Amino acid sequence: MSKGILYDATLCIGCKQCEQGCATENGLPYDDRIADQQITSAHKYTAILIKDDKFMRKLCMNCDDPACASVCPVGALKKTALGPVTYDKSRCMGCRYCMAACPFGVPKYEWEKAVPGVRKCVMCSKRVAQGKQTACAEICPTGATQFGERDQLLEEARKRIHDNPGKYLPHIFGETEVGGTSVLLLSSVPFNLFGFRTDLTERALPMYTYQVLSRIPDFVPLFGTMLGGIYWITHRREDVAEAEAKEKEQKGGVR
Amino acid sequence: MTVPRIRFTFWKAIFLFIMAAGVYCTFLRFFRGLGASTNLSDQFPWGLWIGFDVMCGVMLAAGGFTLTAAVEIFNIKRFHSIVRPTILTAFLGYLLVCAALMYDLGLPWNIWHPLVMRNPHSVMFEVAWCVMLYTTVLALEFSPIVLEHFQLKRALKVIRSVMVVFVILGVLLSTLHQSSLGTLYLIMPNKLHPFWWSPLLPVFFFLSAIAVGLAMTIFESSMSSKYFGRELELPILRDLGRVLVVVLALYGILRFEDLYHRGVLKLVLVSGYEQRFFLLEMLLSLVAPLGLLLIPKVRESAQGLYLAAVLTLLGFVTNRLNVTITGVETAVGGRYAPRWTEVVITAMFVALGFAIFGLAAKYLPIFPEEKVHIPALHEPEARFAEVAVPVHAGD
Numbered sequence: 018m019s020k021g022i023l024y025d026a027t028l029c030i031g032c033k034q035c036e037q038g039c040a041t042e043n044g045l046p047y048d049d050r051i052a053d054q055q056i057t058s059a060h061k062y063t064a065i066l067i068k069d070d071k072f073m074r075k076l077c078m079n080c081d082d083p084a085c086a087s088v089c090p091v092g093a094l095k096k097t098a099l100g101p102v103t104y105d106k107s108r109c110m111g112c113r114y115c116m117a118a119c120p121f122g123v124p125k126y127e128w129e130k131a132v133p134g135v136r137k138c139v140m141c142s143k144r145v146a147q148g149k150q151t152a153c154a155e156i157c158p159t160g161a162t163q164f165g166e167r168d169q170l171l172e173e174a175r176k177r178i179h180d181n182p183g184k185y186l187p188h189i190f191g192e193t194e195v196g197g198t199s200v201l202l203l204s205s206v207p208f209n210l211f212g213f214r215t216d217l218t219e220r221a222l223p224m225y226t227y228q229v230l231s232r233i234p235d236f237v238p239l240f241g242t243m244l245g246g247i248y249w250i251t252h253r254r255e256d257v258a259e260a261e262a263k264e265k266e267q268k269g270g271v272r
Numbered sequence: 273m274t275v276p277r278i279r280f281t282f283w284k285a286i287f288l289f290i291m292a293a294g295v296y297c298t299f300l301r302f303f304r305g306l307g308a309s310t311n312l313s314d315q316f317p318w319g320l321w322i323g324f325d326v327m328c329g330v331m332l333a334a335g336g337f338t339l340t341a342a343v344e345i346f347n348i349k350r351f352h353s354i355v356r357p358t359i360l361t362a363f364l365g366y367l368l369v370c371a372a373l374m375y376d377l378g379l380p381w382n383i384w385h386p387l388v389m390r391n392p393h394s395v396m397f398e399v400a401w402c403v404m405l406y407t408t409v410l411a412l413e414f415s416p417i418v419l420e421h422f423q424l425k426r427a428l429k430v431i432r433s434v435m436v437v438f439v440i441l442g443v444l445l446s447t448l449h450q451s452s453l454g455t456l457y458l459i460m461p462n463k464l465h466p467f468w469w470s471p472l473l474p475v476f477f478f479l480s481a482i483a484v485g486l487a488m489t490i491f492e493s494s495m496s497s498k499y500f501g502r503e504l505e506l507p508i509l510r511d512l513g514r515v516l517v518v519v520l521a522l523y524g525i526l527r528f529e530d531l532y533h534r535g536v537l538k539l540v541l542v543s544g545y546e547q548r549f550f551l552l553e554m555l556l557s558l559v560a561p562l563g564l565l566l567i568p569k570v571r572e573s574a575q576g577l578y579l580a581a582v583l584t585l586l587g588f589v590t591n592r593l594n595v596t597i598t599g600v601e602t603a604v605g606g607r608y609a610p611r612w613t614e615v616v617i618t619a620m621f622v623a624l625g626f627a628i629f630g631l632a633a634k635y636l637p638i639f640p641e642e643k644v645h646i647p648a649l650h651e652p653e654a655r656f657a658e659v660a661v662p663v664h665a666g667d
Contacts, residue, residue, distance in 0.1 A: 059314075084459050087393050087394065088395065088396060088459060089396075090385075090386045090391055090394045090396035090397035090400055091386055091389040091390075091391060091397075092389055108382075108385060108389050109378070109379060109382065110378070110380070110382035110385050110386075111377045111378020111380070112376075112396060113317035114396050114456070116317035117317050118459045125314045126306075126312075126314060126378065128305065128307030128312065128313070129305055129307040129308070130307075131303065132379065133305065133306065133379070212605075214462060216462065217462050223459065225458040225459050225461060225471075226395050226455055226458045226459050229458060229474055233448065236448075237448075240444055241444050244341075244345055244440045244443055245440055247346060248344070248345045248439075251345070251346055251347035252347055254347075
C-alpha cells in the first residue's frame with residue numbers, strides 16, 4: 018500500500034525540528050540562518066512557513082501521478098509503489114522540464130554547480146523502503162507531521178475535520194489536487210495565505226499530455242500512408258503526361 | 273564598388289566581435305555553471321536559450337519540411353528552385369538548435385540518454401527522438417548538394433532512388449515535433465496564462481510552423497537576391513505570399529475560436545501585463561501581415577512581401593517567447609530577463625547561422641537552377657548542368 022505524510026498545521030508549534038531532521042537525513046547544512054529561510058531550495062527540502070501565529074509546511078507533495086516523473090524524458094524521476102517520488106542523477110541530462118512542469122514549484126536546481134542536479138524531498142525513500150517512517154515525522158514532537166498509510170491518514174484527516182468543525186478548514190490539501198498527493202495538509206486558515214494554489218485542477222496533470230501523446234502511434238501509419246498516397250497520385254499524373262507526350266512524338270514521327 | 277566592400281568588412285567585424293564574446297561566454301557557461309552565466313532560477317528553469325534558441329530555432333527551420341512537402345509530395349513544381357535553400361536553412365537550423373541545447377542542458381554530456389533510457393509518456397522524449405531523427409533525415413536530404421559538388425554520381429543515384437522515403441519521413445517527423453513543442457506546455461494548465469494555454473497548443477504550434485516556414489522562405493529568397501546577387505523569383509514569392517495569407521487566416525480564426533470557447537476573449541480588453549504582450553503578438557503575427565498581404569499592390573511587390581514575411585517572423589518569435597516566458601511569469605511570481613551572457617550566446621548562434629548559410633551558398637550548388645539555365649555565362653560551373661538537368665527534368 019502507498020504511504021503518505023499528514024501535516025496538521027493546528028498541531029504545529031513551529032519548532033522546525035522537521036527541517037533539522039530533514040537536513041540531517043539528507044546531509045544538508047543547517048544553522049540558524051538556514052532555519053530563518055521560509056523557502057525551499059536545493060539546500061533545504063522542507064520549510065516551515067509562518068504567518069502571524071499560523072504555520073504551514075512546504076515539502077514535495079509526492080503526487081500520486083506526478084507531472085515531474087511523467088515529463089522526464091529519461092525516467093530520472095519515478096513514482097515508487099510505496100509513495101515517494103525519487104530522483105536518479107545518473108540518468109538526468111538536466112533539461113529541467115520537471116521544474117517547469119511541477120504545479121507546486123518543488124524541484125530545485127544546483128545552479129551554482131558545474132555538474133548540477135535536481136534536488137527535492139523524496140519522502141525519505143530509503144527509510145520508507147526499510148519500513149521506517151520519514152525523518153520529519155519521526156522527529157516531530159507534537160505529531161503535527163505524521164507518517165503512515167495514505168488511506169488511513171486520509172481517514173484520520175476526515176475524522177479530525179468532522180470532529181472539530183470550527184477548528185479546521187473543510188479541505189484536505191492533497192486529497193484531490195492534481196489527482197491526489199501522498200502528502201496531505203490540514204489547516205485552520207486558507208492555504209493561499211501561504212502561497213499554495215487553491216485553483217489547481219483535480220485531474221492528474223500527465224493526462225493532459227497523454228491524451229495527445231497516446232494518439233501518436235495511431236497517427237504515424239495514417240499520416241505516413243496519406244503522404245505516400247499523395248506522392249503516388251501527384252506523380253502518377255506526371256508519368257501519364259510523360260507517356261502521352263512520348264506517344265504524340267512517335268505519332269508525329271510517323272507522319 | 274567600394275560601398276559593398278566596406279559593408280562586407282563592417283559585417284565581418286560585427287561577426288568577429290560576436291564570436292569573440294561568444295567564446296568568452298562559452299567559457300563562463302561551462303566552467304562557472306548555469307548560475308553564473310544565466311539569469312535562470314528555480315522560478316525560471318527555462319529562459320532565452322529554450323524560448324529562442326530551441327523553440328524559435330526549430331520553428332524558423334520549418335521551411336525545410338513545408339517546401340519539401342509542397343514540392344516533393346504535392347509535386348508543385350514551380351517551387352522547385354527554392355527547395356534547396358530551405359533545406360540548407362533547416363539543416364543548419366537544427367544543427368544550431370542541437371548546439372544551443374548543449375549550452376542549456378545542465379548535464380550536456382548525458383544528451384544521448386533518451387536513446388537508451390526511455391519514458392514514452394514524456395513529450396520531451398518524443399521531441400528528442402524526432403529532432404534527432406529529423407536532423408539525420410535533413411543531412412540525407414542535404415547530401416545530394418554535397419555529392420553534386422564532388423560529382424559523386426553513383427552515390428547520388430543511390431540516394432535519389434530512396435529519397436522519397438526520407439522526404440515522407442521528414443514531413444512526418446516535423447509534423448510530430450513541431451506540434452509537440454506545443455504539447456510540452458499542455459501539462460501546465462495552472463501555470464501558463466490562459467491567453468496561451470490551450471488544449472489546441474499542438475495545433476497552433478504546427479500551423480504557425482507552416483506560416484513561419486513560408487515567411488522564412490520569402491525572407492531568405494529576398495536576402496539571397498540582395499546579398500548573393502540572385503535573381504528574385506518574384507512570381508514564386510507571390511504564390512508563397514498567397515499560401516501564407518491562407519495559413520495565417522486559418523491560424524487566426526482557430527486562435528479566436530479557441531479564446532472564445534474558453535471564455536478568455538473578455539480578458540483581451542482588460543489592461544494588464546500579459547494583455548500587452550498578447551496584443552503585441554497578435555499585431556505582429558496576424559493583424560499586420562494579414563493586413564499587408566490582403567492589399568493586392570503590397571502582395572505583388574517584392575518589398576511588400578518581404579515586410580509581411582519579417583513581421584510574421586517577429587510575430588511568431590513573440591508568440592514562442594510569450595508561451596515560454598511571459599505566460600508563466602505571473603504564476604511563478606517573478607519576472608525574467610536574460611543576462612548579457614545569454615544574449616551573447618544566442619547572438620552567436622544567429623550569427624553562425626547567417627555566416628554558414630553564406631559560405632554554403634558560395635561554395636555549394638544551393639541555387640542550381642540558374643546554372644542550368646545559363647551555363648554559357650558560368651563556364652566553370654557548367655559541369656553542374658550535367659548533373660542537375662536530368663534530376664530536375666520536370667522543370
